[in-house]
Every structure is written in C-alpha cells, then in structure tokens.
Amino acid sequence: MSGNSTFILIPRRSLRETEFNENQNEDGHQNFRSLLPIRPNTHNFYAAADGQLGGIIKVYRDWRISGDDQWLINIWHRVKKSIDYCISTWDPQHRGILEKPHHNTYDIEFWGPDGMCGSIYLGALKAIISMARRFGEDTKVYEQIYNSGRDYLENILFNGEYFEQKVMWNFSEKQNEFEEKYLMEKYHSRTLTKIIRKEGPPFQYGKGCLSDGVIGAWLSEVCYVGEILDKKKVKKHLLSVFRYNFKKDLSNHANLQRPGYALGKEGGLILCTWPKGNRPTLPFIYSDEVWTGFEYQVASHMLANGILKQALEIVKTARKRYDGTKRNPFDEYECGHWYGRALSSFALIQGLTGIRYDSIEKTLYMKKWTKKNFNIFFSTEGGWGIAGIKKGKPFAQILYGNIDIREIKIVEED
Numbered sequence: 001m002s003g004n005s006t007f008i009l010i011p012r013r014s015l016r017e018t019e020f021n022e023n024q025n026e027d028g029h030q031n032f033r034s035l036l037p038i039r040p041n042t043h044n045f046y047a048a049a050d051g052q053l054g055g056i057i058k059v060y061r062d063w064r065i066s067g068d069d070q071w072l073i074n075i076w077h078r079v080k081k082s083i084d085y086c087i088s089t090w091d092p093q094h095r096g097i098l099e100k101p102h103h104n105t106y107d108i109e110f111w112g113p114d115g116m117c118g119s120i121y122l123g124a125l126k127a128i129i130s131m132a133r134r135f136g137e138d139t140k141v142y143e144q145i146y147n148s149g150r151d152y153l154e155n156i157l158f159n160g161e162y163f164e165q166k167v168m169w170n171f172s173e174k175q176n177e178f179e180e181k182y183l184m185e186k187y188h189s190r191t192l193t194k195i196i197r198k199e200g201p202p203f204q205y206g207k208g209c210l211s212d213g214v215i216g217a218w219l220s221e222v223c224y225v226g227e228i229l230d231k232k233k234v235k236k237h238l239l240s241v242f243r244y245n246f247k248k249d250l251s252n253h254a255n256l257q258r259p260g261y262a263l264g265k266e267g268g269l270i271l272c273t274w275p276k277g278n279r280p281t282l283p284f285i286y287s288d289e290v291w292t293g294f295e296y297q298v299a300s301h302m303l304a305n306g307i308l309k310q311a312l313e314i315v316k317t318a319r320k321r322y323d324g325t326k327r328n329p330f331d332e333y334e335c336g337h338w339y340g341r342a343l344s345s346f347a348l349i350q351g352l353t354g355i356r357y358d359s360i361e362k363t364l365y366m367k368k369w370t371k372k373n374f375n376i377f378f379s380t381e382g383g384w385g386i387a388g389i390k391k392g393k394p395f396a397q398i399l400y401g402n403i404d405i406r407e408i409k410i411v412e413e414d
Contacts, residue, residue, distance in 0.1 A: 013062045013071065019055045020078040028078075028085025030055070046109070049102035049117045053086055053124040054219060060127035061223035066381045067359030072131065083128050086121070087145065094141070096122070096149020099168055101201070106284045108203035115163030115237075118153050119216025122146060122228040126220065150229060158233050159276075162240040163213045169200045195281045202282035208272045209244045211294050213237055218301040222347045224358060235305045241298055242310045244275045248317070255288040261334070262290035267317040269295045292318045292332040293341025296348060303351030315348065349376060354411055355387060362406040364396055 023041045024030045031041040032048040059079055063072045090098040097113035104110060104117055125146040129139045157163045169178070176182055178200075183193040196202055214237050220228045247253060248267040255263070262268035268290035272283065295318045302311035322329045332342040350356055354367030357380045364378070364387060375388040383401020387394070387408075394408040 013066070016055070016059055016062055017075065020059070020075050020082065024078060024082060026081075028081035028083075030082065046103035047085070047089070048104055049086065049090060049098055049110075050104045050120050050215075052082060053117070053120045053216075056083055056124040057120070057127050057216075057219050057223045057225060060131060060225055062381075063131070064224040064358050064360055067362075069134070072134070076131070076135070079131070080128070083124060083142075086124070091121070091145070091149075094145050094148070095152065096125075096145045096147070097152050100171070101174070106203070106286050108284050109201070110165065111201040111204060112166045112168030113152065113157060114165035114205070114210075115153060115157055115213040116210055116215055118149065118157065119163070119214050119229060120219060121216065122149050122153070123216040123220035123223075123225050125149070126228055127223075127225050130225070154230050154233060158237075159207075160236075162209045162237040163233075164207050164209075165205050167200055167204050167206050192282070199280060199282075202280070203284040204280055205272050205284055205287065206280055207276050207278040208274045208283070208287070209240055210272045211241050211245050211269055211298055212271070213241070214301070215294075215297060218297055218304075218347070221301070221304055222350055222356075224356065231305065234301075235307070238298065238302050238305060238307060239310070240275075241269070242302070242307075242314070244273045245270045246310075246314060246317075250290075253288070255290075257286060257289050261292075262321055266321050268321065269298060269314055269318075291334050291341060292322070293334060293339070293344050296342065296345040300344065300347035300351035303348065304354075311351070349378075353388075357403065357405070359404070362404050364394075364405050364408045365411055366394060366408070368410045368412050 018034055018038055019030060022038055023032075023034055025043045029043050029047050030052045031043055031045070032051040035041055056079060059072070059075065087094065090100045090102045092100070098110070098117050098121055099113055101109040101111045102117055110117060125142050129142050129146065132139045132142070153163060157166060178197055180193055180197070183196055184190070187193060214229065214234050217229050217234050220226060246267070246269050249265050250262055250268060251265055253270065271289055271291070271294065272287040295314050299311040299314040302314075321327060322332050331337050333339055334341055353374070353376050354365055355376055355378045357364045357378060359380065359382070366387065373388070373390055375386050378385060378387050380403050382403045383398055385396060385398040385400070385403070387396040389395070394410060396405055396408060
C-alpha cells in the first residue's frame, strides 16, 4: 500500500548505530551517555545493564520495523559483542541472571538478580536468538541461558504477588568494599558503615514491589520480541504495582529526593514500596519518587494485558498533574526538562489497540477485542497512516510514504 504523497522517507537508525559503534569498544562495553558531537566514547565507567541490554532489544525492533537485513548484517557482530560482554560481566556462570553488581538507570548498582534488569536480560537473549536464527547461526548457548534465567525469575524472584530482588554480596573480589576502613573512607560515617556491614550493599530494593519490576516484559512486547515471562505472573505483578504503589493522594507520602514531580493532594504511581516489610535502611535513592515515564510504561503494559480500568486511572492521574495549571503540559520533566522517559506514553496506543507493523512479515497487527469501529494512528519506517476496523473489517489507509502491507492480522487478547 502507498499514500498519495510524494514525501520521501530516508531510513535512519542513527541512535542504534551510535550505541554500537562510537559508544562501544572492542570488548563490547558501552558507555550509556554519548559525546556531542558524536565521536568515539570513553570507557572509564560501568556499563548500564538495563541500557545496554535494552539496546539489543531495540536493534531487534528497528530491524522488524525496517525489514532491512543488510543494516542488521552490518551491525550484527557488534550486537553479539555486546550481549557476550553482558554475559561475561554479570552472568559468568550462565545462569540467566545478573548476579554480579550491575549499574542501571537509578544511578546505582543492583547486587544480585532483580526483576527489572533480569527481565530486560531475558528480552535481549530472546532477541539475540531470533536474529541469530535469521543468519542460520547456532543459538544453543543463548537458549540455555534464557531458559535458565526465565526459570529463576518465575520460580525464585516471583513471590506470589510480584517479582522482587535477591540481594547477593558475598563475592570474594568485592569483600574489601564491606571492610570498615573502606566504608569509612567512602561514607565518612560510622552509622552508615554499621548499616552497610549489617544489611549489605546500600541502594537495593530487595523485597520491594518495583513499578519497573517487569519492564523487560513490556519492552519485549512493544519491540516485537514477544512473551519472555509467564503472562499470568506478569499480570499479577502489574496488579500488585497498582494495589501497592498507586496513590490518589500523596499528602502523607514522604519523599526526600525530588518531590516536585508529585506532591500534596496530587496522585501518582510511586516507584517502589515494601508492602511485605523489610524496607532497606538505605533503599535506592529514587524509590519514593513519581515519574510519568514509568507511569505510562506500567499503564501501557496493563492495557496490553487487558487491565483497562486501572491503566486509564494511572494515565488520568498523571495527566492531571500536567494539565497546565501547575506544570507545563508539554514538559513532563524528570531529571531534566523534556526528559525522554515520558515518551513511553507512545506505547499506550500499542497497548490499547495492539497496532504494530512488521516489515519482515509485511503484516499489520491489531487486537481482536477492538471489534467496534475505530481509527488509530500508526507509523513505520516507510510511512504512516490510519488503521482500524470499519463495519467489522480491518483496514489501513496510508497517508504518507510507502508501506507494503500484505496482510492485516487480528490477534487474540490473552
């Protein structure tokens, strides 16, 4: 199908290319902040586990959206370098879990396997397996690691309500970090030294209910990788997040970090709570904050799993904070103004309707439950348009560019 416009789209996947070229060294280590102007990066700090593994999932997404095999061929050896670096650095025993300390978006290191980074790890492994099969490569090692990791998350980290973290810190090469002399030099406090020597590494979440706790399952769904964890357990996690972390009124909520994102009688989704107790004395530093970026992530993931009422309540509450009376409705700020995490809101469209175009299969997908007449915007690398259902039949109208849609497939909702 093609539109009437002569508009020409030039394929650009420069973010991925920067990640895997200028930002990655020959060992596979990526620096998670790019230098401007774009140039070879430094490698004198930790790689970010969620960012580097998530980049692999996004390579898979960009390939499925574009259908550009040659682009994937050109970058493939560096993508494999990346996943192999992640495995050797954080999962040297090939257990499918990130048990070694791993840096992440909360600006700290998680010690031991956790649902957040662990689910992204599973998504990256499944993406690697799918891409490797495209080239006829052996995937047995990656499959073994993936299966082992999925079993661990579903049976060890899932507590019946949500996925948590198992804090590990008995690493021989790290024991000096828990010696009194080292801790005093770092924190200059006997109180903090006693807490860390008793509880283990600071800035963990342990038994907490983390709103980002299955973000890898969400990322895998929106990036075409598909299911990576038991959907019933994922759904239970999402319902637990709503039950424990969503507040209609934050008047009694203490947040010592950056309370300006949500406060007073405003509502919001808190990043982490400890409904079963065992809150660390020194939890990770952003745990009590509210960010629209993870509110939309949770809400769109709920929509994809048929949890409509709660999802829309989260979105309504978030948008009420940014309705223009107190905050800029076009600037859902976080660490800075116009912060990128809020773009997870775009996944609300896919979560609600299931709309996505796969350029490899030349197929446009949407949900079966959307039987009534509706129109929804969709975009691809080749163009964009309107799709939906009219008089009981699916349709697609291309408004700009060219999109080769050979089939429109209605999928069942779980």
